[in-house]
Each structure stands twice: as structure tokens, then as C-alpha cells.
Amino acid sequence: MLDLKAIRQDPDKFRQGVKRKKYDPALIDQLLEADEAWRSALTEVERLKSVRNKASEAIAMKKKQGQDASAEIAEMKSVSEKIKELDERVRQLDEQVHEMLLGLPNIPHESVPDGDDENDNVTIKHWGDKPQFSFEPKPHWELAQDLDIVDFERAVKITGSRFVLYKGLGAKLERALANFMLDYQIEKNGYVEMFPQFIANDTSLIGTGNLPKFGDEMFKLEGLPYYLIPTAEIPLTNYYRDEILDASQLPVKFAGYSSCFRSEAGSAGKDTRGLIRLHQFQKVELVKLVTPESSYDELNSLVEDAEDILQALELPYRVIECCTGDQGVKASKQYDLEVWLPAAGRYREISSCSNFEAYQARRANLRFRRDETSKPEFVHTLNGSGLAIGRTVAAILENGQQADGSIKLPKALVPYMGVETITRRA
């Protein structure tokens, strides 16, 4: 959510910001119009309430002295009715303004490159050497099925399409990656480990910006205002919702492992094979709550924290700075990490790291106080995947494959896996 007061003060800045985000700048003017109507109604009803309060006091005084106050009471009766009507109008207008505000995207940081879509993103870094094969590299789903470490067909029987079940060393690889990623972030980068619930209520989802606009991307529990979380960002960012933190608590750094559930509405026909796009996947998510002045430095270090994992897993990747048109709606600035998938012959997003500035903090009422006497201020929130585990499995399989179909594992995983290669069980 954007700052309404800031929009009033400098509408043009927000018209342009919204436009850069590929939203209609007229939204700002509509908002200001509704805001104006709300404020004038509010001023009027508050004036009437002031009248009423004074009259009530006078009535109380008269009664105490045993005098008759029926004239005043009769007069106030009509005032009260008017207040009731106006109160309702104020409520409606307030709701309208609030909804419009919730529907607006965050505006991009000035440093973000302009662009329409992913083609305008800027590659800012490459890391690692793409593996060279003396044979035609296989896609990860073939490797996995040949090794009998995932089962797509039976997963469909159990649930439906876009689900997968890991088996044997595949299941162990999932678990090993989760442990490795968590251990790394906790021990090396100072994150606090969190294991959240996988179901969150609507208020939490409004707090992070997934509602009201993106309800159809999530699975909702029937008859309840509860959703399966699309990412651990939801519980971790909402952990301190409606609280005022002490400045000494910042930065808050959480690393949380969870399953993530996405309905993948509108992606029919895309990435239908393999581990790339599923209704359920697991992920280690990094979330930070920081002071406003430090948030861009914190974004850089967040990207590095995610890169650490890719480097430790010896996976070639590149870092992309997302252009204004390809950023998430909530983000002020966003970097994506894309891992190399040799069989596909392309890079795929494996982590997305964003600074939301106060966009989420304002929605979730996440504040901090610099010292005892200062006013509460909104924190800045950031998050990034560290990493999406399904796609990491895909990358390890495709990059580590050998001529005989076995998989050479990254050294960092050997202690977690107990083997150096994944081979087909006899």
C-alpha cells in the first residue's frame, strides 16, 4: 500500500510511478477524488459530533441540577440522526478509498530500468561455467524417472496434474536441500530459523499484498477465510504484524522452510513437464524487516545470501535486474536469480529477491521506534527465495548428469546425502 498522504502531496510522482509499472495513472486521480469526498464528509460529521458532545455535556449538567432538558434532548435527536447517516457515508467512502489504495501497485525505485516485459530485464552478472557434455543432456524429468527418484504418474493418481511425489534418493535430496539451505543461512548468514504453518488467513494475505487482487492464484479452504500459503513469505512477514519493534531488534532476518501452494491459474500449457511449475513445491524463504535507510543495502546482501546457495551447489546462474514491467506488483526493486538448465538450454528463475520498501509494512502495520521518545515508523520489508527446492533439484539433475544417467552431486550435499552420486537402484 502506498502512502496516501504522500500521494496527496505529490500526485505526479505517483502517476508516473504507476505508469512505469504498466498501470493506468488515472487510478491516482480516481483515488484522490474519492479521498476528497471522504475528507469533506468526515469533516462535516466530526463537526456535528462536536456539537453533540457539547450538548450532551450541557444536558448532563442541567439534569444534575434538577432542571428540565427535554428541549435540548429533542433537538439533539435530529442531530444524532444526521450523524448516523453521515457516519454511514463516511464508512463507505473510507472503504472505497482503502480498496483503491490496496489495489495500487508499489512504485519502482528510480534506479529500476524501464521496460515492458522480461525482454527488457538487465543481466548484471553471470557466475559459474556451464557444464560441457559429450552426449545429449537429458531433461531432468527423464533423468529422474529413469533413476526412479520421482513419480509423476502416481502423483497424478493421488491428487491430479501438476503434482509430484519424490521417492528414494529423490525424497532424500529434497530433504537434504532443505537442511543444507537452512543450515547455511542460519549458521553463515545469521538468519533465525522459522517453521511456519502452511495455512494463513485473509488478513495476513492482505498484509503481504496477495489479496485482494491475487486470490485466484491461491488455494482457498472451503467455507473459511483461510488459504494455503503460496510462499513462507506470508507467515514470516506477518509474524510481527500490528507490532511496534524496537530499533535494536532490526534487522529481523528469518529463514523459513515450507511447502508452497499455487493454483497456477492462467498458466495452462506452460511448463507442463517436470519440476518447474507445480501446485505444490517446497522452498526456503528469506525474509527481512529493516530500517528504511538500510533497505537497499539489505537487498544487495539478500541477493548475495541466495547466491551463496547456488555457488555452494556449483550451479551456473545469472543475476537479472527486473525492469519496471516485469517486477512483481509489490516490489520497488527486484532481482531474479536464474539457474542454468542444460537440457532446456536456458536459464530459469530459481530465486526472486525484492525490496518492498514500506508497501507491505503499511498494509501489515509493521512498525519500529528509533528510541523511546520517537514516533513509530514503518519498517521496510524484503524477501527472497533461498532457494526454490524443486527447481534446485531440476538444476542439480541436469547439470550433474553423466553419460550413464547417474547424477554427480555437488560436494556440499554429500554430507547430507551420504552418497556422491545418485545411481539407479539395482
Place this chain on the structure above:
RNA sequence: GGAGUGAUGGCCGAGUAGGUCGAAGGCGCUCGCCUGCUAAGCGAGUAUACGGGUAAUACCGUAUCGACGGUUCGAAUCCGUCUCACUCCGCCA
């Protein structure tokens, strides 16, 4: 799932025959005083949001005693619904 109790400011805790209650008192905290150190003592202050106002303060107004709705000229106080917490019973990993 059944039965009961409760929800007040940063914390504890008063406050129901409705009327200066934003709310007594205590603790904590901030500032000042005092005391050759420390402790104690004394005085003052100490919520949040929104609107108006201002260069910014000041200031003015409104709202907030779990949430929502109702009664009333007026509600922390009365009525209804909901949420949450605690206790007991049942059930379960």
C-alpha cells in the same frame, strides 16, 4: 465437540442504579530537583489513528476500554452477534 469464566492504556489493575472517563491507582519509562557515590525521596510528563491547521511545531476536532451491530440526547458501563484467551470434561498425533 460439551460446560464455564474472562477480554480496559507499555505492563498490572480500578471502574455497571449510563452523564466532564482517554479512563483512578500502581509499575515501568522520560525530563528536572535533591542526596558527597549507590539506593531511596520529591516534582512534572508519559497512547494511537484520522481530519483540520502550521514552513514545521503549537494548537483544535473526532474516534478508540477484544471486534461488529443495536438501544439512548449521551455507553468502558445496557442488549445482540462474533473472535480470541483461560479452566474443566470428551476426543485425538
